Amino acid sequence: MARQAKVVRILHVEDDVMDAKLTRLFLKRMGYDNFDITNVRSAEQGLEILRKENFDVVVSDYKMPGMNGIEFLEKLRREGNGIPFIIFTGEGEERVAMEALNKGANRYITKNSAPAVLFNTLARYIQEVVAEKEREEKARRTKQLDRITSQSQSASKMLTAERRGKETSIDSSSFINEHLDLIILGLLLEKPMTASEVVEELKRKFGVLVNPESLRAPMEELEEKGIIEREFSKEDKSFVFKLEEGMENLLHGPTLSREMLTRFLRLTEGFKINEQ
Numbered sequence: 582m583a584r585q586a587k588v589v590r591i592l593h594v595e596d597d598v599m600d601a602k603l604t605r606l607f608l609k610r611m612g613y614d615n616f617d618i619t620n621v622r623s624a625e626q627g628l629e630i631l632r633k634e635n636f637d638v639v640v641s642d643y644k645m646p647g648m649n650g651i652e653f654l655e656k657l658r659r660e661g662n663g664i665p666f667i668i669f670t671g672e673g674e675e676r677v678a679m680e681a682l683n684k685g686a687n688r689y690i691t692k693n694s695a696p697a698v699l700f701n702t703l704a705r706y707i708q709e710v711v712a713e714k715e716r717e718e719k720a721r722r723t724k725q726l727d728r729i730t731s732q733s734q735s736a737s738k739m740l741t742a743e744r745r746g747k748e749t750s751i752d753s754s755s756f757i758n759e760h761l762d763l764i765i766l767g768l769l770l771e772k773p774m775t776a777s778e779v780v781e782e783l784k785r786k787f788g789v790l791v792n793p794e795s796l797r798a799p800m801e802e803l804e805e806k807g808i809i810e811r812e813f814s815k816e817d818k819s820f821v822f823k824l825e826e827g828m829e830n831l832l833h834g835p836t837l838s839r840e841m842l843t844r845f846l847r848l849t850e851g852f853k854i855n856e857q
Contacts, residue, residue, distance in 0.1 A: 586615045589711055590634075593620045594627040594641040594653065595669075604640075607700040616707070624653030631662060637711050638665040640703065643677055651681050658685045665710035667703070687713070722807050762799040765822075769809060773823035776800070 595601040601620045608616050619636070621627050625647060627639065639657075643650035650668045657664065667688045668681045678689040688706040690699065768774060768782050776796050783791045800822060803809045811820040 588615050588617050589638065589707060590636040591616055591618045591707065592627060592631065592636045592639045593618050594622075594624060594639065594645070594650070595620065596622045596642065596645045598622070600642070603696070604700065604703070607696060608704060611700060611704060613704055616704075624648035624650070624656070627653060628656060628660075631657070631664070636664060637714070638667065638707055640667045640669070640707070642669045643674065643681075644671065651677065651684060654681060654686055655684055663714075665714050667706050667710065718807055761796070762803055765796070765799055765803065766808065769822060769824055773821045775814070775817055775819045775821050777819070779822070 593601055593604060595604070601622075605618050605620070608618070619630070619634075621630060623645060624641070627641065631639075641650045641653055648656070650670075654666055654668065657666070663685075665687045666685065667690065668678070668686050669690050669692055670678050670681070671692055674691070678691070681689055687710040690702055690706065692699065694702065764783065765779060768779055774782070776793050779796060780791055780793050783789060800809065804811065804822075807825050809822050810825045811822050813819075814821045
């Protein structure tokens with residue numbers, strides 16, 4: 582029975598061509614049409630392709646010419662790659678399986694099972710580790726949004742005080758630097774923008790000209806944390822930044838409200854930060 586689900590990109594590292602073909606064939610026949618499998622025949626090839634492309638999970642054999650599965654896993658983790666990792670081991674290799682788990686593998690499978698059991702287990706493990714990774718990413722994004730929420734509250738209070746005529750002196754550079762990620766996120770809530778459009782909006786709303794280079798770090802941080810994403814626009818001949826898919830739901834949740842960020846931008850509309 583076909584399973585309607587999002588595409589899962591799988592890197593299958595297997596030196597035995599027949600085993601690789603059987604894995605693809607069984608998963609296809611079992612209805613996992615959303616599994617997009619890329620096969621490579623060595624850990625070295627796996628490392629190379631992972632540096633160029635994004636995958637959701639690695640499925641690797643243990644015994645391979647050159648670098649074995651655990652050495653491959655260790656290399657990935659040393660490079661800071663936390664991609665979910667499932668390793669195949671042979672019968673009687675429980676020690677290898679335990680070593681793999683201790684070194685960062687998410688699951689292991691022994692090859693001595695009947696094909697139906699083996700590939701059902703593999704499919705289940707793939708779905709489990711991908712879901713676990715998504716939950717971790719969501720928790721990480723939520724933590725980042727918690728920090729932004731705190732910034733939003735303090736910034737709104739400061740700007741409200743200024744609007745009411747209280748003695749609040751705001752230094753332009755320190756204000757922008759402290760809240761730049763929040764401000765960028767608020768702007769992108771309104772519409773997708775290029776970096777130059779973000780600079781223009783900062784000048785219009787805050788009366789401050791920001792060097793485009795100073796946007797690089799906060800925008801890359803928001804992108805790495807899965808909060809925003811970029812797409813190349815042929816029309817503008819530049820990258821357009823927008824909220825990552827699914828972030829709208831988070832922003833409507835209890836962690837951070839769209840209204841809070843919108844209020845922050847409204848408070849700053851036409852507001853000129855004191856130049857020091």
